[in-house]
Amino acid sequence: MIGLLRINNLKIRAFPGLRSETRGTQHLCFPTHGAKTKARHGWGTQHFVVGATCLILMFTAGLSAQQAKPWEQIPIPPLHAFTPQQPKRIELKNGIVVFLQENHELPFISGSVLIPGGSLEEDASKIGMVSLYGETWRTSGTAKMDGDAMDELLESKAASIETSGGEDSTGISWDSLKGDSDQVFSLAMDLLFHPKFSDEKLTLAKQQAATGIVRRNDDEGEIAGREAMKLVYGPNSPYARQEELATIGAVKVADLEAWHEHTLKGKLIVGISGDFDPAAMEAKVRAAFESLPPATPAPVRHDEFPAAKPGVYFIQKGDVNQSNVQMVALGLDRHNPDVPTLAILNEILGGGFASRLFQKVRTELGLAYSVGGGFSLPYDHPGAFRVDVITKSASTVDATKAALAEIADLNTKPFTEEELKRAKENILNSFLFRYDTKGKVLAERERLEFYGYPADYLETYKAGLEKVSVADLNAAAKKYIHPDTLALLVVGNKDEITPPLDALDKGPVKTIDITIPMPNRGGQGAGSGTPGPRP
């Protein structure tokens, strides 16, 4: 069955190297590869706006063109009227917020409960606990139905209930055909309110986590993404630290139970979408959540964000013929009033095919397949400024210099009206795709609710983007782009890197040791009953 395999993405998931794409990694805002992909909310910065009308932005003729531009003669009619359907927002007396998004196209109903609090808060001696919690919660099941029985029931109905543990939230989600939705909803609520964490399933989750830990130095891109974040935030920052065999080994069932009890008191956000009757669904959700005690507000975090330490850092990997180069610094969060300007700057620096980095390093120099970057702009904490380029070992210095030059040029090569216009068109003409499905609208509303942004945030943001001027760009570059403060990380094969990294003229090269700490034999292993990794 050929199509279904594609839909399930099976081939690609199993073996990412099998199909070749023109642009493997999209570098739109923040590369999706690398560290912290577990977080549900970290950098999903996408946006929507109500009542988008057409944006007919014609092209400037000009450049050095002598040829006619036939595509400019093609009419662009007004866009069909469109008002994205907003979910109904219900705030319960206890502070819990419910979103109901009707969608009758297919006979499915899905839902989720978002629970504030995540791995940022876990104890330094138990890093990985929240991730283990997210896994064990579902596989353990409840007193009424254990996880294995739940698997049987759900799979027989082509339904699912899943739980997750992320950086700043955990959650439960479910999906089923309409006809099964009452039963699946009850099951999900049973799992939400009466989980029975099992030691056996925790051990299983620890084994899987241990497999990830011992394999984490196999893939060059994974190393680069992870270690770059440590340079940005510091190795012990909750935003960069990593689980170890010892820290997951220290996690006990009691930790998961305590975590669950604690976080369930927070301000939950419930989202339901699909083929339901809104009145009946509202009654059902109220019945499940209204009797909970008043939600306790999430504690305010007091993280420190010292600047990254500039310099050149190197990690040796003997089995590659390419270098993965990361150029990073501490960035900003989305509350910053300059965010619309920085989003435009991102587009010009590393956004699409026409961006400065892509044009120079890939198209003109042919030095990379994957190049891009910019500010990540998360909702609630300073993100990273990151530019990355992947190039053959021998061109490591050339490609790094070329990318650094593009970063430096942000300050020295003034932005042009044409660049601004292109970036605005790129962003604004595709703005529609932030809310073109009911599911995206719902997800955005949940996200804004979670981070405490106004519901009309996207409209404000879009208006901000429209106002950005060349002067704004030049000022923002001056304020936020400091090439000398960048930390440069190269993961690659030293023997092949000629000229060597000294040729970057950025001072002595510091080697980072990424040896995986192995707990003492006989000590706490990855999980009971599992032999530790081979010496």
Next chain:
Amino acid sequence: MPRGSFSRITKIALAIALVSAVAAPAQDLKSFEQRITTKVLPNGLTIIICERKDAPVFSYTTFIDAGDVNDPSGESGLAHMFEHLAFKGTSQIGTTDYADEKIALAKVETANDAYEAEYLKPIDPDDRKLQDEHKAKLDELHKAFLAAQAEAHKYVVPNEFTDVAERNGATGLNAETGLDDTHYFWSMPENRLELWAWLESGRLSDTVPREFYKERDVVNEERRMRTDSSPIGRLVEQFLATAYVAHNYGRSSIGWPSEVSQISATEAMEFHKKYYVGSNVVVVVVGDVDAKTAMPMLEKYFSKVPAGPKPEEMTTVEPKQFAEKSLVIREQTQPFYIEGYHRPSYRDPDDAVYDAISDIMSNGRVSRLYRSLVEQQQIAAEAEGFSPFPGDKYPSLFAFYAVPLPGHTPAEMRDAIHKEIDKLRTTDVTDAELQMYKTRTRADLLRGLANNQGLANSLAEYQTRYGDWRELFLQLDKVDKVTKADIRRVANEVFVASNRTSAEIDTEEAAAGQGATKQSGGAR
């Protein structure tokens, strides 16, 4: 073997109820027949429009029935190279003066030919003088080659094709080259439909070999990233090269380094001429599009694609394997195990039986491999069987893989997988397992229908492979007909040692001290 609380009979009853629930109004074949308009143009190109007016956007897929399996001998990676070229514009976009650019591009080809001829010249390794002359000549020719490129580059408006698309709201703009096929896709606001038709029909019919050699460097970087610098990438390339002795499925799909680095623009354009003909192309648009007004407009643009005979089918058929094969890569990365068995193509009457086996063995936490290797024996972090691999158009493989937990070995993975395979051969699967496969297949199909891009891809693929997009729905009949006996029969025919190729990574310890850099074994 399942230890759930549900009896078999309950499950079957549930599944039957589900089948009727699924026959919802908007999502059966009939409703799609009302919303889909198909037209075959005089040049042989098929256009399908599927109206789905949820939001003022559309997605498209252009599906070319040619991929890297069609690369001529010595030119592996060619289809993919051409795909990259298709983003470089046409005689009308991406250039300041095409008439002059064309002349300059011809000179690039001449310079490349001269360089390649010298490069490939056999030189006596003991003759120092000849060696020096050869090297000097190469340097000179390479300089001339670079100069010719620089000259041609003067006419280039870099990335203008993609720039126009992105400025007009194109999202998810990309392309994929597989072994079997190549497809191009993006999504756009619906008022850009005609602009898209101009861009897309232009690049299909009027490709210019612009900046080809720079792009070849980019593709070489892509190879280093996906294959050379990835342990699994290296393993899979060697695994397929071992499993196949004759058919192109055994050849590196991104291209062997020596070949992909010597592909010329002329070769890419020849590939285009042969395979990018109307009869080999299906274009599908899904979204807020009115077929009545859009079809004549699309017809006008896509008629520009040259007509041409459907390219002849490949003569090579992989001969029956009669000897078990295995390969071991010893290096300092973590262990991994994969094995594959030759199976027929998607056209085989048993195609759905293979799907059933892969579902029962691999789909979710109830699957046999998960329950056995991950949950019960606790030797693997992940274990699955899947097919067809690496393609579906030609006889391919049914593959199994497992990721060992720390301290466990590929050999344990192999033995555990074989035990599960033996069960399939000797004992019928349960009614519940079989029914689960059928139920999930139906639901998965439905779930895929609410996504413009996913739907465009599926319709294009089924139209190409079966000559009729309806097969996307009709295949469910074949799914329903799969029996327990079919599964046992197929397992006994296919999962036999003489039909098997296996590959594994055995972890070598680092030499004393830190950071030994060389790997041994057959992967490089």
